[in-house]
Amino acid sequence: MTTLFLLGWAPMALAHGGVEDPQVLARMEGMKRLGTEMKLLSTMAKGERDFEAEKVRRAITRIEEEAGQIPVLFEPEAQDPKSEAHPSIWDEFHDFRGQAQALEEAANSLSEPIESRQALGPALVKLGVTCKECHDEYRE
Ligand code: HEC
Structure with a gap:
């Protein structure tokens, strides 16, 4: 399964410590939930965890729902020194929304x-x- 290199973000440590802006924190939490679902799917795909169709279905449903929240969570142009959000998001919000879609x-x-x-x-x-x-x- 060579294509799984795409999932290289999964084990990454996340540096949330010290993020105070609640809007920044909320969008990071949303992304973290996406990361958790993708991690579940990738460990199953790699055989590190038993395949369970029902869990797969639920993870995909949650990803779809969370994706629908991305434009809502990112709409406020909130800043935080620890944020990794590129400022161009708010210049090109239409395109950003398209990526979420x-x-x-x-x-x-x-x-x-x-x-x-x-x-x-x-x-x-x-x-x-x-x-x-x-x-x-x-x-x-
Ligand atoms: C529409 C754009 C967009 C899509 C689609 C998207 N992300 Fe993100 N993601 C971002 C941005 C922007 C950040 C940085 C947010 C910040 O630091 O303020 C981010 C950050 C993250 C983070 C780090 C969060 C943290 O705690 O700092 C993870 C994990 C993540 N994304 C996982 C995913 C996964 C998994 C998917 C696909 C299932 C996904 N993202 C899809 C834009 C996106």
Whole structure:
């Protein structure tokens, strides 16, 4: 499963300590939830955890819901020294919103039940590229 290199963010330590702005914290928490769901899916895809179709379904549903919250959480132009949000988000909010929609749509397109570990890999990649595209552009 060479494509899983895309998921390299998963074990990353997150530096939230000292973030005081509640709006910044809220959007970071939202992203962290996305990270948690993707980590669950990637450990299953890699066989580090038993495959469970029901858990996969729930994770994808939560990703879709969380993706729908991204524009809401990022709309306030809140700043914090620890934030990794690129200021261009608020110059190009329309495009940023489009990137969030791409994730939401990718999750929505996976509504057919995923019944095997083999089928999980491509699904994960489909989701993961949308995370990466937005991070490449809007996360420092
Ligand atoms: C629409 C753009 C966008 C999409 C889509 C997106 N992210 Fe993010 N993500 C960001 C931005 C911007 C930040 C930096 C936020 C900050 O530090 O204020 C971030 C930060 C993060 C963080 C670090 C949060 C923290 O605690 O500091 C994680 C983890 C993360 N994203 C995971 C994901 C995963 C997993 C996906 C896909 C399932 C995803 N993101 C999709 C824009 C996006």
